[in-house]
Amino acid sequence: MPGASQPLTDLAAGSKAVVAALKVAPEHKPRLMEMGILVGTVVELVRFAPMGDPVEIKVRGYHLSLRRSDAALVFVKPS
């Protein structure tokens, strides 16, 4: 299904997408947004840590690391 959103963690390392929805818990959501991850923001999945967790993403020009389980709640769609 073209245009459907998928978890950020399903992206291949090195690819970019646009945030479509933030399905994280309400208490975590504001800080994630304050760090610049908003609906409509372009994010790049840079890499996974050696043991597959956490993930490193690039957002608004800087690098941020999130747990895989949290990043999986950020839904993205192709830009």
Next chain:
Amino acid sequence: MSEIKAGSVPYVALTGNPNSGKTTVFNALTGLRARVGNYAGVTVERKEGRLIWEKGDSAVSPTRDTPVIILDLPGTYSLSPQSIDEQVSRDILFHRVAEVPAPSLVVIVLDGSNLQRNLYYATQVIELGYPTLVALNMMDVARNNGHEINPEELSQALGVPVVPLVANEGQGMPELRRRIRDMATRGTKRTLPRTFCELPIPFGVEIEAVSALLRKNTPQRQTSADAEALLLLSDEKVLSKNTAHYGADLEKVVLQARQRLEAAAVEWRSVAIEARYARVAAIDQAVTTWVDPNRESFSDKADRIVTHKWWGSLIFVAIMFLMFEGIFWFAGYPMDWINAGVAWLADKVSSSMPPGDLNSLLTSGVIKGVGAVVVFLPQICLLFLFIALLEDSGYMARAAFLMDRLMSRVGLHGKSFIPMLSSFACAIPGIMATRTIESPKDRLATILVAPLMSCSARLPVYTLLIGVCIPAINVLGIFGLQGLTMLSMYLLGIVGAMAMAWLFKATLLKGEPPMLILELPPYKRPVPKVILRHMWDRSRMFIKRAGTVILGINILLWFLATYPKSPEISAKFESDRSVAAATVFPALQGAAMDKALADLQAKFAQPQVVTNSAEAALLGMFGGMEKQKQGEMLRHSFAGRMGLLLEPLIKPLGFDWKIGIGIIGSFAAREVFVSTMSTVYNLGESDEVTKDLEDTLRDQKREDGSTLYTPLLGVTLMVFYVFALQCVSTVAVVRRETNSWKWPIFQWAYMLVLAWGLAFVTFQGGKLLGLQ
């Protein structure tokens, strides 16, 4: 609004995101002469210093001599705090910390290479309405990343002056200092109230209402009521955590306002964040020229390797290995010099004054006692140097990234790794580093286990015991057994900490696994001056301890080990001595006998002089008697009685009462064990040739004549030291950090139980296996 009062010392708050180079800017403003303290009640570091005036600050202003105080606030992402660090920043900016005056100027440090997220916080602070100055840092990194920022346009967009900087090279610093001095002392008018987020109309209406109430409740305002109203409405936690400050009427008004907003389909939690980011992105677009948007930065390239699946892990292990190997190798030489210096000084002092109690106090209690601890200064300096290098280069964040998976296995997260690693140097900075951990339960769990990491104060104990007990042989041809033992002790501490963290997180501090939000900042070339300063600041704490706490404990221990004296024991040995002397010199008596014995002693000091065997045997007997006398005197002393009292408790661990004295002595500070042993075994020997403490210990025998310091005993004693919380400073910091006695007492108790239990298992298990 009001003008800054003339006459009071201008107080400048320096704030900004973590990793924005704020500390570098602070150092350049205050010339590395900052005073580091703490805020009352929390261990968040309070760093402030006076603005310096340098020759390069060309434009001589008439206010040159006026003192200006710069306060470095902890790095902060937002005015809605998630950690204690951020809370302190917020409270100071809202002038809620009684001890800190309201700032007369706020300087915001912006990372030019990461403009949007930095502007998010900067615009929040500008909205507060203080006279504000923006220091636009890392212009070089931005340029290298392929974009140019126009400072004038940024200044227009923000409505406050902007000074471009490359702080770590000092570029722009004279201009920044001049602007700060001028703005802080001239009584700058407050900036006009402005806002950087266009909100939906219903939200605006609610802000009006809350703002009016705030103005009515607190007419004497330092900050814009509108900005505070916005935070109150959109940050869920701010009210629940400050009910006392705001009062019930305000809380009611805010809760009702949120209900109305929800009815109007306004997402009050996120709408302000979205609006602010929209504005910030527009500002970024307007002031930035992209020269080469696709350039890969140095950090990006470096991280391909440093955080690579295999290479990254390999590099991590290599760095840790290098760090610990380096500490032991490089420190060896200066340690030998210090040892030699201490021995020389003790001999000089001892020979320049008559023998007696004062002589003994100075040489055994003071010089050798403190010297035994100071000798570890090189190792501690190196450890702090490595940690400062890892922190300032940006590698610490990568280490946390690499280690998060392991830490999450025990319920902690990557951010706990930094406090744990710092605890290898000292649990105190380690515990203080926990303040960036957002979740209170995680923070507490990290605090509880941090002292299990083998800190630098254990190093003297391990080094001494390994030197005495563990033979210097190789296993499997290449690995030194002594080095392996040392490594095992460190590993034991790590495993213990992980196991306990897991246990605490599974029981006492059960909770949702916290969210990890970890920034990976660009790598930076560390500035040697700053690194050395870091190292020195922390090492100085150690020297101060050696000069105060440890010196005090040593003098007390010397007293306890010397008194009460027993005339009976002295008299008994004096008569034994005379009897023995009379067999060799039957004709001599009184003063003539003393002279003959002194001559004999002097003769033996020169090995080439051969004397008859009867005289040699006599001196040998005297030596043996002296040792026995000291042993009996010590047993008779306060310390000896305490050790004997403790003996039943530590006997199952294979320890004798002398080790008991060492353990008692080191309950306030572990490294005192070494100086205690030195005091306990060297008392009264100051008039003889100084013997190495290691040799002295190696000669110790049990009552049945077997060697006391066997490998098994050494390991058992070290295991005890790995787990026991013998450090008053740590207890005090934990008390301050957790704001109760409950946790430090709990921590002390669980670690003592663990220490005794595991030492028992080690010793008894070792004996069962037939080990020695």
